Amino acid sequence: MNKQKTSLPVRFRNWFAGRGWTVRPHQLAVLGAVIAGDNALLIAPTGGGKTLAGFLPSLIALADAPQPRLHTLYISPLKALATDIARNLETPIAEMALPIRVETRTGDTPANRRARQRSDPPHILLTTPESLALLLYQPEAAEYFADLAMIVLDEIHALAGTKRGDQLALCLARLHALAPRALRIGLSATVAHPGAMLDWLSPDGHGGATQLVLGEAGAPPEIGMLIAPGRMPWSGHMGLMAAEAILQQIRAARMTIVFVNTRAQAELMxxxxxxxxxxxxxxALHHGSLDVNQRRKVEAAMAAGRLRAVVATSSLDLGIDWAAVDQVIQVAAPKGVSRLMQRLGRANHRLDEASRALLVPANRFEVLECAAAIEGVAALDLDGDPPREGALDVLAQHVLGRACAGPFHPDNLFAEIRTAAPYAALSRRDFDDVVRYVEDGGYALSVYERYRKLFRDSEGMVHVRNARIVRLFRMNIGTIVEAPVLKVRMGGGRGGGITLGEIEEYFVAMLTPGDTFLFAGRRLRFVGIRETSVIVTDGGSGEPKIPTYVGGRMPLSTNLADRVRAMLHSPAQWVHFPEPVREWLDLQAVRSSLPGPDDLLVETFPRGGRWYLVAYCFEGRQAHQALGMLITRRLERFGGQPLGFVATDYVLGVWCAREPGDIARLFEQDMLGDDLEAWMDESTMLKRSFRNVAVIAGLIERTHPGGERSRRQVSINTDLIYDVLRKHDPTHILLRATRADAAHGLVDLARIAGMLARVQGRITHRRLRRVSPLAVPVLLEIGREQVRGGEAEDALLAEAEALLAEAGVTPCVHLA
Structure with a gap:
C-alpha cells in the first residue's frame, strides 16, 4: 500500500466540508496509488464511499485539465448500475462546476447517441462488458481509446470467474495494448480471494503494479431470524407461510427490500x-424477467422514497444506492455468506450505521443454514470459488472480434491474451486450435464454406474474410445464453403429437432414454429429444425421477455447508434454534447419528416394501443431482435395483427394490472415472452444453439479418454438428470446451470430487429399522413430487404424520 501522504485539492476539500463529510483513508489510499502510477483493488464495506473513491482520481485529473477525448471508462455488470452511477456523479460535477461530461453506453442507449459517442466521446463513459467489446472490435478502436487514462471496474467479484468476466479480461488485455498508461481501479465489498482478484485486475495477470486497499470496517450488521408463529415446515416451501409476519416488519420500517432466491418465489411472495x-x-416487485420500463419505474419509486417495500431477486443485489432502505428481509436461506453480505449492504448504505436484516428460513434445514450464515457474517468468512481458467468458447469469440477490428499476427495476439489472468496458463496448442477453429471450423468442418471466417496473408497476418462475417459477429456478440425450455410432446415431434407443456432443458439433460419422470400430473417415459421437443409416452417402469429446475440451482457455498456440518456436531450451538428444531436434532442423536464436520453419514432403512438410502452430503442441490445419477448407476451394477432419487441442498435420498450394500464401495472415488464418462456420454447433457458453447463461439448465430433464429433452428444445427464432431473430430476445441463447461456448470465435478476425497475412510453407515428424524424432510420431498390431485395436501399431511410416528417424533398441527 502507498505510504506517501496524499491530500485532496482545495476545491475537493471544500466540497467534502460543505457536505459535512470527511474524506476516508481508503479514498485517499486509492488516490495515492494512482498518483504513484499503480492500479488499485479497493475492498470496502457498502456505504464506505467506494464509488467516489474510484472516480476521485478522474474528477481531480479532469477538473483543471479536461481533454477532448475519452479519459475514464467505468464498467459495471448491470445496465441499471451504470445509470445510477451516472446520476450520482452529476452531483459533485455540478456542485464543483467541473467541466466534465458523463454518459452511459449500454444496450438501451439509442443508436443515434451511440453513433455520436464514437465521434464525440464524453470524458467519462459508463458501460457494460458487452458494450465495451463492441467498441473494442471496431476498426477505429485504437484511435478511440488512445488517450484513455482510467478504467474503473465496479462489483468486480460479480464478473471474475464467469464467462462475462472472461470476455472483460480479454477486453482489458486489448485496452492495455491500445492505452498502456491507463490505470485500473477495481471495487467490491465482498472478495473471498483477494490474491486471485489482484491477479485478475492487474495488467500482467500476475498482480503486478497493483495495490490492495482495504476499507475500514463499518458498524456490524444486526441480523435476526424470523420464525413464523405456529409453523415450522419440515421440507420444501418458499417461506410463504411467513407473509403476514413479514408484512408486520414492513409496517414497522420506512422501506424494506424483501429478497428471495428465484423469480417464481418473488411472484408468489x-x-x-x-x-x-x-x-x-x-x-412493488422487481426481477430480471420484468420489462425494463417496469423495473425502471420501481427503481425510480425506490429512489424517491415512494415505496414501503420491494420484493426482489438478485436483480437488486448489486450496489445501487437506495438511501431510504433501512431493512432487508431474506426469505429462504441465502446459500452463501458473501451473497448475504451483498444483500445486507442494501440497507442503510452508510458505513457508521448498522444494517438491519431478518432471515426467514422456509423449513427446518434452512434454520440451520440461516444460523450458519449469521455466524459466517459475524466472522467475515466470505465464500466463493476463486476465478477458474478462461473459457475457450469466449476466447474464440474474442479472436474473431480482434480480426473484425483489424489484422493480427497470432504470436502477438497469443502474448496479449496471456496477460489476462484467466488465460495466463493458456497453452499454445489450445490457442492455435481456437484460431484454427475460427479460421475454418477445424478439421471436420473445414470443407464447409460457411465456417471459413479468417484467412492468412503471405506474412502470416490473420484477416477476416468479408464484411458479412463482421456484420453477423456484431449482431451475435456476448456470452449470456438464456436457459431454454423444451416442449413436452406425447408421441410425436416436428409439430406432431399432443403438447403437454414446457420443461426446463436442464432437467431433460439429466435423462437417458427409458427414464420415467412426472410432468403435468402424469407419469411419462422419456423417449428422446427431437429438435426442440421432448418426446414421451405414457407410463414407463419404475419410480419416476424428480424434476429439477434452474431456479433451484443457486449453489450452497462450501463454507456455509462446512459451518452447517460443524453446527450439527456441536449441541452447545443449538441454544439459538427454535425448540422444535432442537428436539428434532436431539431425537436424531438418539435414534441414529448426527453428521460430523468431516465424515459422511449414510442411513439405510426399509419402508413400504422399499429400501431407502439417505446420504447427508451438504454439497448443494446441483452436486447432489449429479451424484444421484452416478450413485444409481453404481447401484444398478451392484445389484441394488435403484428406483429413483431426490436431491436437496443438504441431502441425497435414493430408494431401491433391494437393500443397498457395501456403502463404502458405493462412494469410492472411482465413480468419477468410467461411471462419469458413461453417464455423460449416454445422457443429453453434453449435447445441451454444446449448444451454448457453439452459440458463444460463433458456430451458430443467435441472430441474423432479418431476425432472431428460432430455438428450433439453433438446436437442429448444433445437434447435427455435435454428432459430426464426436464421430469425426472428437478432440475438437469446442468439444473440449463443452466438457469443461459440463464439469463446472452442470455437474459441479470439483465439489463432488472434494467431498469424495474428504470422506474416504470416514463414512458412517447406520442400518436402521425405520426412518430417522433427520431423514423425514427428504422423504417428504419424495412424497411432494408423487402426490397429485385435489386431495394432495391431505395426502401429504397424512404421509408426514406417518413418517413422524415412525421416526418417533410426536406430530402436531403444522408439520407438513
Whole structure:
C-alpha cells in the first residue's frame, strides 16, 4: 500500500466540508496509488464511499485539465448500475462546476447517441462488458481509446470467474495494448480471494503494479431470524407461510427490500404479501424477467422514497444506492455468506450505521443454514470459488472480434491474451486450435464454406474474410445464453403429437432414454429429444425421477455447508434454534447419528416394501443431482435395483427394490472415472452444453439479418454438428470446451470430487429399522413430487404424520 501522504485539492476539500463529510483513508489510499502510477483493488464495506473513491482520481485529473477525448471508462455488470452511477456523479460535477461530461453506453442507449459517442466521446463513459467489446472490435478502436487514462471496474467479484468476466479480461488485455498508461481501479465489498482478484485486475495477470486497499470496517450488521408463529415446515416451501409476519416488519420500517432466491418465489411472495396488505401499503416487485420500463419505474419509486417495500431477486443485489432502505428481509436461506453480505449492504448504505436484516428460513434445514450464515457474517468468512481458467468458447469469440477490428499476427495476439489472468496458463496448442477453429471450423468442418471466417496473408497476418462475417459477429456478440425450455410432446415431434407443456432443458439433460419422470400430473417415459421437443409416452417402469429446475440451482457455498456440518456436531450451538428444531436434532442423536464436520453419514432403512438410502452430503442441490445419477448407476451394477432419487441442498435420498450394500464401495472415488464418462456420454447433457458453447463461439448465430433464429433452428444445427464432431473430430476445441463447461456448470465435478476425497475412510453407515428424524424432510420431498390431485395436501399431511410416528417424533398441527 502507498505510504506517501496524499491530500485532496482545495476545491475537493471544500466540497467534502460543505457536505459535512470527511474524506476516508481508503479514498485517499486509492488516490495515492494512482498518483504513484499503480492500479488499485479497493475492498470496502457498502456505504464506505467506494464509488467516489474510484472516480476521485478522474474528477481531480479532469477538473483543471479536461481533454477532448475519452479519459475514464467505468464498467459495471448491470445496465441499471451504470445509470445510477451516472446520476450520482452529476452531483459533485455540478456542485464543483467541473467541466466534465458523463454518459452511459449500454444496450438501451439509442443508436443515434451511440453513433455520436464514437465521434464525440464524453470524458467519462459508463458501460457494460458487452458494450465495451463492441467498441473494442471496431476498426477505429485504437484511435478511440488512445488517450484513455482510467478504467474503473465496479462489483468486480460479480464478473471474475464467469464467462462475462472472461470476455472483460480479454477486453482489458486489448485496452492495455491500445492505452498502456491507463490505470485500473477495481471495487467490491465482498472478495473471498483477494490474491486471485489482484491477479485478475492487474495488467500482467500476475498482480503486478497493483495495490490492495482495504476499507475500514463499518458498524456490524444486526441480523435476526424470523420464525413464523405456529409453523415450522419440515421440507420444501418458499417461506410463504411467513407473509403476514413479514408484512408486520414492513409496517414497522420506512422501506424494506424483501429478497428471495428465484423469480417464481418473488411472484408468489409478492402475491402473498398483498393478500394480507389490507392497508394497501405501496409494495412493488422487481426481477430480471420484468420489462425494463417496469423495473425502471420501481427503481425510480425506490429512489424517491415512494415505496414501503420491494420484493426482489438478485436483480437488486448489486450496489445501487437506495438511501431510504433501512431493512432487508431474506426469505429462504441465502446459500452463501458473501451473497448475504451483498444483500445486507442494501440497507442503510452508510458505513457508521448498522444494517438491519431478518432471515426467514422456509423449513427446518434452512434454520440451520440461516444460523450458519449469521455466524459466517459475524466472522467475515466470505465464500466463493476463486476465478477458474478462461473459457475457450469466449476466447474464440474474442479472436474473431480482434480480426473484425483489424489484422493480427497470432504470436502477438497469443502474448496479449496471456496477460489476462484467466488465460495466463493458456497453452499454445489450445490457442492455435481456437484460431484454427475460427479460421475454418477445424478439421471436420473445414470443407464447409460457411465456417471459413479468417484467412492468412503471405506474412502470416490473420484477416477476416468479408464484411458479412463482421456484420453477423456484431449482431451475435456476448456470452449470456438464456436457459431454454423444451416442449413436452406425447408421441410425436416436428409439430406432431399432443403438447403437454414446457420443461426446463436442464432437467431433460439429466435423462437417458427409458427414464420415467412426472410432468403435468402424469407419469411419462422419456423417449428422446427431437429438435426442440421432448418426446414421451405414457407410463414407463419404475419410480419416476424428480424434476429439477434452474431456479433451484443457486449453489450452497462450501463454507456455509462446512459451518452447517460443524453446527450439527456441536449441541452447545443449538441454544439459538427454535425448540422444535432442537428436539428434532436431539431425537436424531438418539435414534441414529448426527453428521460430523468431516465424515459422511449414510442411513439405510426399509419402508413400504422399499429400501431407502439417505446420504447427508451438504454439497448443494446441483452436486447432489449429479451424484444421484452416478450413485444409481453404481447401484444398478451392484445389484441394488435403484428406483429413483431426490436431491436437496443438504441431502441425497435414493430408494431401491433391494437393500443397498457395501456403502463404502458405493462412494469410492472411482465413480468419477468410467461411471462419469458413461453417464455423460449416454445422457443429453453434453449435447445441451454444446449448444451454448457453439452459440458463444460463433458456430451458430443467435441472430441474423432479418431476425432472431428460432430455438428450433439453433438446436437442429448444433445437434447435427455435435454428432459430426464426436464421430469425426472428437478432440475438437469446442468439444473440449463443452466438457469443461459440463464439469463446472452442470455437474459441479470439483465439489463432488472434494467431498469424495474428504470422506474416504470416514463414512458412517447406520442400518436402521425405520426412518430417522433427520431423514423425514427428504422423504417428504419424495412424497411432494408423487402426490397429485385435489386431495394432495391431505395426502401429504397424512404421509408426514406417518413418517413422524415412525421416526418417533410426536406430530402436531403444522408439520407438513
Amino acid at each position: 409478492f402475491e402473498a404479501l398483498w393478500r394480507h396488505n389490507e392497508e394497501t401499503l405501496p409494495i
